[in-house]
Amino acid sequence: MTFLTSLLDTNKKGSYGSYAAPYKQMTRPRVDTLIPVEDFSKAEGMNATVLDNYEGTIGKSVLTSDLGSIEWKFSVEQDGLYNIAMHYFTVKGRDSDIERELRIDGRIPFNEARSITFQRVWKDERTQFERDQRDNDLVPMQVEVPMWQDVLLKDATGYYEEPYLFYFSKGEHTLSFTSVKEPLVIHSITLTNPQTTPSYETIASTYKQKGYQPAKQIMMKIQGEHALYKSSPTLLPYNDHSSPAVEPYHVSKLRNNAMGGWAWRLPGQWIEWELDIPEDGLYQIAVKNHQNYLRGMAAMRTLYIDGQLPFQEAQHVPFPYNSDWQMTVIGSDQENPYLFYLTKGKHKVRFEVTLGDLAPILNAVESSILDLNAMYRKIISFTGTVPDSFRDYQLEQRIPEMTEEFRKQSDLLKRIAKTLTGPGGKNDDRTAMLNTLAHQLDDMADRPETVPSRVDQFKTNVGSLGAWLLSVNEQPLAVDYLIVSSPQAELPHPEATGWEKIKSGTMSFFASFFENYDEFASDDEGDKSVTVWITSARDQAQTIKKLIDDNFTPQSGIPINIKLVSADILLPSTVAGQGPDVALQVGNDLPVNYATRNAMQDLTVFPDFNEVKSRFSDSSMVPLAYSGGYYALPETQTFPVMFYRKDVLEDELHMKVPQTWDDVYEMLPYLQKNNLEFGLPQRTLNTFGNDTVTTDIITMAPNPALMMFLYQHDGQLYRNDGMKSDLDSETAIKQFKQWTDFYVNYKIPIAMDFANRFRTGEMPIGIVDYTMYNKLSVFAPEIKGLWDFAPVPGTKTADGTIRREVGSGGSATVMFKKTKNKDAAWQFMKWWTSKETQIAFGRQMEIRMGSSARFPTANLEALSALPWPSKDFSILKEQMKWVKGNPEVPGGYLTGRNIDNAFRRVVVQGEDPRETMEYYVRYINEEITIKRKEFNLPYEK
Secondary structure (H helix, E strand, C coil), X not given: CCHHHHHCCCCCCCCHHHHHHHHCCCCCCCCCEEECHHHCCEEECCCCEEEECHHHCCCEXXXXXXXXXXXXXXXXXXXXXXXXXXXXXXXXXXXXXXXEEEEECCECCCHHHHCEEECCCEEECCCCCCECCCCCECCCCEEECCCEEEEECCCCCCCCCCCCCEEECCEEEEEEEEEEECCEEEEEEEEECXXXXXXXHHHHHHHHHHCCCECCCCEEEEECCCCCEECCCCCCCECCCCCCCCCCCCCCCCCCCEEEXXXXXXXXXXXXXXXXXXXXXXXXXXXXXXXXXXXXXXXXEEEEECCECXXXXXXXXXXXXXXXCEEEECEEECCEECCEXXXXXXXXXXXXXXXXXXXXXXXHHHHHHHHHHHHHHHHHHHHCCCCCCCCCCCHHXXXXXXXXXXXXHHHHHXXXXXXXXXXXXXXXXXXXXXXXXXXXXXHHHHCHHHCHHHHHHHHHHHHHHHHHHHHXXXXXXXXXXXXXXXXXXXXCCCCCCHHXXXXXXXXXXXXXXXXXXXXXXXXXXXXXXXXEEECCCHHHHHHHHHHHHHHHHHHHCCCEEEEECCHHHHHHHHHCCCCCCEEEEEECCHHHHHHCCCCECCHHHCCCHHHHHCCECHHHHHHHEECCEECCEEEEEECEEEEEEHHHHHHXXXXXXXXXXXXXXXXXXXXXXXXXXXXXXXXXXXXXXCECCCCCCCCCXXXXXXXXXXXXXXXXXXXXXXXXXXXXCHHHHHHHXXXXXXXXXXXXXXXXXXXXXXXXXXXXEEEEEXXXXXXXXXXXXXXXXXXXXXXXXXXXXXXXXXXXXXXCEEEEEEEECCCCXXXXXXXXXXXXXXXXXHHHHHHHHHHHHCHXXXXXXXXXXXXXXXXXXXHHHHHHHHHHCCECCXXXXXXXXXXXXXXXXHHHHHHHHCCCHHHHHHHHXXXXXXXXXXXXXXXXXXXXX
């Protein structure tokens, strides 16, 4: 048995590998069992509709909604292992892949069955690329192509290459699907065992027997950027400027001339091209590709012709590393290409990302990470995260399995590193991390008394192993074009000559003095045009520009000039009178700050303002209100929820998710007994779950944790219409003390990297903005299914109601006072914050950048239409009922900073909470009074 084969036995608890291991020797019957989908036995919480001859398919189908579950009863004639085949149709939903939870006989057979994924099919909206006014190609919008598809249920992560095998005994069984997200039409479900795919040698002998002849003098080039279909809308044509030999190429203009690249890296993603074959015959297939991502490795693809795997060897097609573009002929080597028999007419060639031999390796490493993190939690349950260097913790007696586990994991990592080094035996950056951790594990096994002093480095190395897992799991590949040709045809050279590179580089250098890629100007510069500044990134700017050109300008006749700028440009340009008419994605602190200086337009002057205002929650409008007017429209809104690790909290510690703060106080001693932590939020997060960044060293939003305690007890930030801070009130002082007591009495961490600590399980529960969901979905795939989130703990009232109020953060869209054409600017703001536009923008950003960029729009109807799993969105809706906005007042920019100063003085220096807060409130009040005097506003003396 080879080492790679042995790795198949390295399975984490509850995984498919653990499920399948006992059934390895079971037979695979050749008899199919068809489950009549229209005869479902029950549907709970789901609208299941039976359809006749749906979309060209003869017979009955069932439309299953995005909520609830559906179950079928059926009989199996023969014991054995079966694949489950499905024929399904992707109906319109929220533009994300469909997910279902599978149960057999009422039970989830293995963890991966909690998320069975059914892919949608996508294509470019137009076959020809549009260009902007500067003659640059625009990235095409992606549209879904609803179609019937056949699939064998398999692992979406690619850790198990072969479709799932399920054991069914002879007799009656049930099968059910519970909707995780998106509707789905199911035409058939079949228990089956397909025929095995023959080897190329067998196929080649068949060619000879049938007398197939090589095609003569034929060479067809299919540009990669003109793909027919793709599995993910993130697979976009893009501009590659690395070589003048890329087709098409321009020295200064952006041309969509490549396909795939970094976006085409995740297992299961595929791209399909269409061929038009002129005559029957044997052909070779070559791909001009750029694989400069995986040094020392090959990016693997599975090749399908017309939806079928032509032979076994096509399952693993390697594209080796090369810093230059290269021409890869599909074959055992470049001199002996595989030949494909293609008949005259249209055919489809599909390449799908696969992990190949890496699949069992990555599965084993993921299992190792979970085991090592579990051991880390055991160790810190005795030592804490900062052990006493002079104390002997006797870990080898307290955790007798520790040294054996270290040696076991070290041996596994060393053998994996040896496998990855290949025949050359040279270590590189792919194996360095494995060898480093393996060496540390060996040394800690040999000298267990040193484990406490090395526990922090141990945690860091295991975290690095998680990052390694993410990087090796990715298999990027860029495609310039495909060539289908007669065997042994002379292929074009993939790289430019030295002279072509010099010529191109020189021309590009001179062109750089004239090109501006950050401006998306309209041809019409008349009085009716509106200038809009965006402070985010080029992807967002291009998407907004495309939406404007397709929808807003044709319908309104108003030209929009988009400009991409950095956030710190807005203030000086406004002061200089050179600012925009409208600015998007500005912080919530900006509208009132500028409105006090008479730089912002009061939007209540527009007659339909109240109608537009109804799109948003009342809480999202609070920071934008000033002196009886509103000076912005909300764009995004974020708020805290509570994330928790189910495996640690429920399975290891046998604890329930806390509902009230009293429950939290009861939980804390048990967490701390195991040296685990509870997390409170430090600041608001952005779309990607990262800390919000401000260029102003003074401005800091009020701490979300304090706002949570304050609002749950009817506290407020300001009194007397914003003339004074209310943080010195009895309620605020009491809640400030409750907040700081978590740090003073329970020693929860003042600063934390929540994502990392949550990933290791060191902080199995914590409160943080809901956009952390986006980050965890991408950042920590090894704990998928092991975590969840819930509304924050609340304060129980006399009638038993639990109050769960939280503060919120976000961004807004503003109009400047100097804007000449205010009606046109208002038309744009209404369009931009509308349900339809926010949905389109949110989906396009997720299409371009993946689920990590799910847009936290403030438009309530648009938020409900984004591709959230149904269960998760119901939790969000529950928390949204309790969200409150933080008001902004003149001089209020010092509130958050002084709250932080007071907090650190109490927690770090041990000062009295009441005296400290009263001391800093004086600073806040002084600044508010100064500003109110400056702007001729009433103030308290």
